[in-house]
Amino acid sequence: MVVTAHVGDFSPDISLTGDIEAQVQSDISFRVGGRIVERLVEVGDHVTPDQVLARVDGKEQRIDLDTANATLASAQAQLQQNEAAYRRQKTLIATNATAQSSLDTAQENLSISQATVAAATAQVSQAREQLGYADLRAGVAGTVTSRSVEAGQVVQAGQTVVSIAQDGPRDAVFDVYQAVINKPPGSPVIDIALVADPKVTTTGTVREVSPIVDASKGTIRVKIGLKDTPPAMSLGTAVRGRASLAPKRRVVLPASALFIWHSKPAVWTVAADTRKASPHEVTLDRYTTRSIVLSAGVEDGDIVVTKGGQLLRPGQTVETVEEQHQ
Helix, strand or coil: CEEECCEEEECCEEEEEEEEEECCEEEEECCCCEEEEEECCCCCCEECCCCEEEEECCHHHHHHHHHHHHHHHHHHHHHHHHHHHHHHHHHHHHCCCCCHHHHHHHHHHHHHHHHHHHHHHHHHHHHHHHHHCCEEECCCCEEEEEECCCCCCEECCCCEEEEEEECCCEEEEEEEEHHHHCCCECCCEEEEEECCCCCCEEEEEEEEEEEEECCCCCEEEEEEEECCCCCCCCCCCEEEEEEEECCEEEEEEEHHHCEEECCEEEEEEECCCCCEEEEEECEEEEECCCEEEEEECCCCCCEEECCCHHHCCCCCECCCCECCCC
């Protein structure tokens, strides 16, 4: 049984499984430290920008606010005294009942008091703002993907409390072997389908390729920005990405044509004129489910044996039957 070899464009498909992730993920943390008295969200909850996620006791912040208010009250009282003193000196200077130096001193004290009140007012505003930080607000709209604290736990300012996958564009994320990265697809468009329901599909393009190779897997993380995100492709769902590599001139033969000759891959060919069989070493490009893809060793139009090769010897004359190879 034989087939006639044909050299043509071969575009192998690459199919990988990944999952859906948000393009932007935010780690949310308190701006002040303290003991958490309440945690108000769970993983999977959808939150709005102004929604409170957790609270710390805020005791230190309330003390700071009370201190700032007391300082402001004291500064305001001193300002009132200095204003009265300045008005008296201004009245007396009109009748030459006081020296100019006394008026200058009163005016200087008034200016100092006004600056002190302004500084104390700013401190009150800052202390009130710090107290507001005792309520942790999302700041963005999205879905809670993880949390790292519980009520009663003491946290520091800047310590991640929850992570939020922001609403908006989504990525299909794949761990790709480096050998595939080195063979870019023929088209920039990647087909994405839901693993649980292949009828749910969309397309995307490569948005980001990590420069770091995962040491444990030997893979590189690739993010495909989705053009549209079907509702069924929620965060974390498994998807399959499919792309065709750039076409190359190759010969595709049935896998049954391959055998080993002198420890190297080879196929039997039959001369069209003499009908004699001879082995030819070949260069394998890749395997598919039922075929072999050759990059060298077979020319266009060669007659290649697909069945019965185990019975052949070099130079043997054979009768052949053409096989219909798909």
